[in-house]
Amino acid sequence: MTRHDVDRTRPCWSCGHDAGVGVLCAHCQIVQPVAEGADPFAVFGLEPHFDIDTPRLERAYVDAQRRLHPDGFATRPERERRLAAAQAVAINAAYASIKAPLARARTLLRQHGRDAGEASTETIDDPAVLMEAMETREALAEAADADAVADLGRRAAEAVRACQDRLVAAFNTDNLDAAARLTLRLAYLDKLAHEIKRKRLALVGTAA
Amino acid sequence: MSLLQIHEPGQTPAPHAKGAAVGIDLGTTNSVVAVAGADGIDVIRDARGNGLLPSVVAYTDDGVLVGEPARRVLLDQPDRVVASVKRLMGRAATDLATLGGTLPYDIEPGKAGGMVRLRVGGMVLSPVEVSADILRALRARAEAALGHTVDRAVVTVPAYFDDAARAATKDAARLAGLEVLRLVNEPTAAALAYGLDKGAEGLFAVFDLGGGTFDVSLLMMEKGVFRVIATGGDAALGGDDFDRKVAELFLAERKGAVAEALDPSDAKLILATSRLAKECLTWQDRGEWAVEIGGRMTRHTLDTARLEAAIGPLVDRAIAITERTLIEADVTPADVAGVVLVGGSTRVPLVRRRVAQLFGREPLADINPDEVVAVGAAIQAELLTVGGGALLLDVTPLSLGLETMGGLVERIVERNVPIPLAQAQEFTTFQDGQTAMAIHVVQGERETVDACRSLARFELRGIPPMVAGSAHIRVTFAIDADGLLTVTAREQTSGVESEVAVKPSYGLGDGEIERMLRDSIVNARDDMARRMMVEARVDAERLAAAVAGAVAADGDLLDEDERSAIEGALVAVRAAIAGVDREAILVATEALERTTAPFAQRRMDRNIGRALTGVSVDRLAAVIDTPAAR
Numbered sequence: 099m100t101r102h103d104v105d106r107t108r109p110c111w112s113c114g115h116d117a118g119v120g121v122l123c124a125h126c127q128i129v130q131p132v133a134e135g136a137d138p139f140a141v142f143g144l145e146p147h148f149d150i151d152t153p154r155l156e157r158a159y160v161d162a163q164r165r166l167h168p169d170g171f172a173t174r175p176e177r178e179r180r181l182a183a184a185q186a187v188a189i190n191a192a193y194a195s196i197k198a199p200l201a202r203a204r205t206l207l208r209q210h211g212r213d214a215g216e217a218s219t220e221t222i223d224d225p226a227v228l229m230e231a232m233e234t235r236e237a238l239a240e241a242a243d244a245d246a247v248a249d250l251g252r253r254a255a256e257a258v259r260a261c262q263d264r265l266v267a268a269f270n271t272d273n274l275d276a277a278a279r280l281t282l283r284l285a286y287l288d289k290l291a292h293e294i295k296r297k298r299l300a301l302v303g304t305a306a
Numbered sequence: 307m308s309l310l311q312i313h314e315p316g317q318t319p320a321p322h323a324k325g326a327a328v329g330i331d332l333g334t335t336n337s338v339v340a341v342a343g344a345d346g347i348d349v350i351r352d353a354r355g356n357g358l359l360p361s362v363v364a365y366t367d368d369g370v371l372v373g374e375p376a377r378r379v380l381l382d383q384p385d386r387v388v389a390s391v392k393r394l395m396g397r398a399a400t401d402l403a404t405l406g407g408t409l410p411y412d413i414e415p416g417k418a419g420g421m422v423r424l425r426v427g428g429m430v431l432s433p434v435e436v437s438a439d440i441l442r443a444l445r446a447r448a449e450a451a452l453g454h455t456v457d458r459a460v461v462t463v464p465a466y467f468d469d470a471a472r473a474a475t476k477d478a479a480r481l482a483g484l485e486v487l488r489l490v491n492e493p494t495a496a497a498l499a500y501g502l503d504k505g506a507e508g509l510f511a512v513f514d515l516g517g518g519t520f521d522v523s524l525l526m527m528e529k530g531v532f533r534v535i536a537t538g539g540d541a542a543l544g545g546d547d548f549d550r551k552v553a554e555l556f557l558a559e560r561k562g563a564v565a566e567a568l569d570p571s572d573a574k575l576i577l578a579t580s581r582l583a584k585e586c587l588t589w590q591d592r593g594e595w596a597v598e599i600g601g602r603m604t605r606h607t608l609d610t611a612r613l614e615a616a617i618g619p620l621v622d623r624a625i626a627i628t629e630r631t632l633i634e635a636d637v638t639p640a641d642v643a644g645v646v647l648v649g650g651s652t653r654v655p656l657v658r659r660r661v662a663q664l665f666g667r668e669p670l671a672d673i674n675p676d677e678v679v680a681v682g683a684a685i686q687a688e689l690l691t692v693g694g695g696a697l698l699l700d701v702t703p704l705s706l707g708l709e710t711m712g713g714l715v716e717r718i719v720e721r722n723v724p725i726p727l728a729q730a731q732e733f734t735t736f737q738d739g740q741t742a743m744a745i746h747v748v749q750g751e752r753e754t755v756d757a758c759r760s761l762a763r764f765e766l767r768g769i770p771p772m773v774a775g776s777a778h779i780r781v782t783f784a785i786d787a788d789g790l791l792t793v794t795a796r797e798q799t800s801g802v803e804s805e806v807a808v809k810p811s812y813g814l815g816d817g818e819i820e821r822m823l824r825d826s827i828v829n830a831r832d833d834m835a836r837r838m839m840v841e842a843r844v845d846a847e848r849l850a851a852a853v854a855g856a857v858a859a860d861g862d863l864l865d866e867d868e869r870s871a872i873e874g875a876l877v878a879v880r881a882a883i884a885g886v887d888r889e890a891i892l893v894a895t896e897a898l899e900r901t902t903a904p905f906a907q908r909r910m911d912r913n914i915g916r917a918l919t920g921v922s923v924d925r926l927a928a929v930i931d932t933p934a935a936r
């Protein structure tokens with residue numbers, strides 16, 4: 099039983115009995131409509147922490163798709179098929195909002211009523227971060243071969259990991275100001291890692 | 307049917323009441339149909355044991371021919387034959403690769419934009435209709451083999467097929483009278499076959515180089531769960547392109563002062579010769595070939611070195627796409643537990659060598675690379691209709707977005723994201739009092755609209771006039787488990803809504819589909835007649851086989867006259883089976899039943915006698931019953 103299930107019960111659309119709190123009716127096991135605004139952590143039976151148990155998330159995700167993926171409803175009536183598809187979509191959306199660390203940090207900040215810094219107009223004002231980003235970009239522009247780019251990629255990955263460790267600490271101590279700042283930094287690092295990856299992709303097939 | 311009443315329990319299945327669900331690989335070069343049977347998956351084969359149906363259709367005066375017979379027509383009447391139609395699904399004429407400026411298709415001119423139309427045998431056909439003819443032939447093959455109606459199918463598509471090509475494939479199945487249970491990506495289907503048949507576990511790469519398309523997928527296979535991690539490919543890279551390279555070599559060798567003008571028929575013939583030349587080099591080092599254009603015949607040799615030099619750059623392209631897919635998934639070749647080869651073009655030795663080199667291991671091909679996709683599709687058809695423990699989780703192959711100002715793409719759905727999904731983004735008006743907004747949906751990885759594929763254009767109208775920037779227009783992209791897209795736009799404050807299932811730009815309009823379906827109602831009557839004929843034929847085959855078996859086992863119960871009467875009736879049945887006249891088949895079958903009735907009675911008596919003298923009835927049945935023709 100997951101947490102978002104607890105706060106509401108509704109009548110089942112199919113049998114009319116109390117459907118209970120799950121995605122399937124407690125009485126007849128027929129799939130129910132998506133509960134709006136569910137906590138994505140609770141969808142997978144997790145506490146809303148930054149430091150989640152990733153293998154557990156993966157298991158819960160697969161279990162949820164096992165129950166609700168449209169393939170399991172191919173021979174069911176139209177309405178059930180539609181509801182199951184909507185549930186599968188909701189599961190994928192919940193998964194996407196907490197799987198990657200940056201998405202997870204933003205989801206947590208939003209849950210605490212914080213601006214998650216997603217607007218593209220949002221800029222960073224930490225000069226150290228700006229400096230570092232500029233240096234990496236320069237190094238990336240100069241990197242001529244795949245090895246040099248791969249090396250930058252490793253360094254970027256390390257920086258991402260370090261930032262995530264600090265985010266764990268910030269969220270664990272409820273230091274939301276620090277968490278918001280670090281999330282912004284993580285977004286920058288993510289973008290850099292993405293640029294490095296693009297350069298790696300562009301270099302494929304060019305080496306003799 | 308008295309003879310058939312003696313069965314070993316559980317041996318002869320009752321004919322299914324409802325249509326069966328099959329798996330279909332609708333390929334560029336060959337198509338395959340398979341079905342889940344009692345002992346696993348059966349690829350349905352023709353009388354000569356061939357599971358591959360060449361994806362070649364001939365429109366002759368005597369009707370539509372599909373497969374090997376159509377390929378034979380290619381030699382005499384190339385203008386009536388369509389091959390590699392899959393490359394045209396959801397495509398415009400400008401998307402196609404030519405041979406020296408000539409296409410091996412006769413394209414109906416004057417149709418700017420939209421899916422191409424083909425001129426063939428005096429008709430104008432859409433690629434969807436030609437594909438439907440291939441699907442009809444596969445369906446007929448399955449029905450003849452199974453002895454009952456087939457009306458549902460899992461149909462595979464290249465993972466890298468865009469939305470227009472997917473929608474076109476689904477339309478073709480509809481025209482062929484098949485309900486599509488699911489469109490499954492070809493590499494995913496192949497992985498399903500390896501995972502379930504061979505128990506493969508871990509991170510797998512599927513390298514699928516077919517006749518016209520290339521896909522590479524990375525999948526995590528664990529305890530019956532098949533999760534696609536990343537997919538890449540090129541919807542216009544395959545064996546056909548290898549053939550084109552060989553044809554270009556041959557054409558260059560034909561010494562002539564002027565460049566030869568090819569017509570589509572010349573192009574079809576030289577490409578067919580080039581394909582043979584390529585295929586021969588799979589098992590020998592060189593071959594010699596003749597090319598005749600405009601009455602002038604030339605001879606050409608092709609050896610492995612020249613072939614590999616010619617196709618090398620194409621193989622490089624596939625390998626580079628594979629490397630990029632690994633990088634995108636943050637995976638190194640060493641992380642991959644196994645590499646699966648799929649598609650006829652992976653038989654080309656150079657392809658195998660390069661794949662082995664990249665991954666540092668020999669790739670797997672222990673399930674026939676030409677059949678593995680259909681096997682996977684049949685597994686999925688069974689999962690969907692009967693159930694089973696496996697779960698397939700696939701991803702979007704290409705990013706989706708909208709055109710914004712300056713011809714740029716605003717990306718809404720990223721590639722390699724699990725489906726089904728829904729993703730929304732808000733837009734606003736940029737002029738005061740703007741009441742409509744044009745929405746242009748594109749698919750692809752590039753930043754500019756003209757470098758992406760245009761999927762659909764529609765307009766959201768009736769927005770209440772507001773100051774620029776104050777409307778909230780929410781555009782939602784929904785992708786279902788078939789990978790098909792629906793786009794909805796909604797102005798949040800007024801609730802004005804507009805929705806398109808993405809099709810118009812390159813797919814067929816709904817009107818066209820309706821017309822084709824109407825046309826096919828005429829065909830449906832033929833279909834019905836054909837199906838009844840097929841069923842009569844299957845029954846007759848069963849009876850004939852059972853009689854032959856009974857005569858072999860208990861022939862001593864017959865006198866000379868009876869024996870020759872039965873043999874005469876058997877010959878008549880076999881002759882009728884060879885034809886297509888249902889009445890004749892029924893008459894001959896009835897005659898055989900009448901002739902064998904006394905014999906059947908005597909066998910019953912003898913069997914009872916045997917049972918009484920202590921012979922196990924089960925063993926008896928095994929002796930008496932002849933396996934029904936399946």
Ligand SMILES: [Zn+2]
Pocket residue numbers: 110111112113114115117123124125126127128
């Ligand atoms: Zn209920």
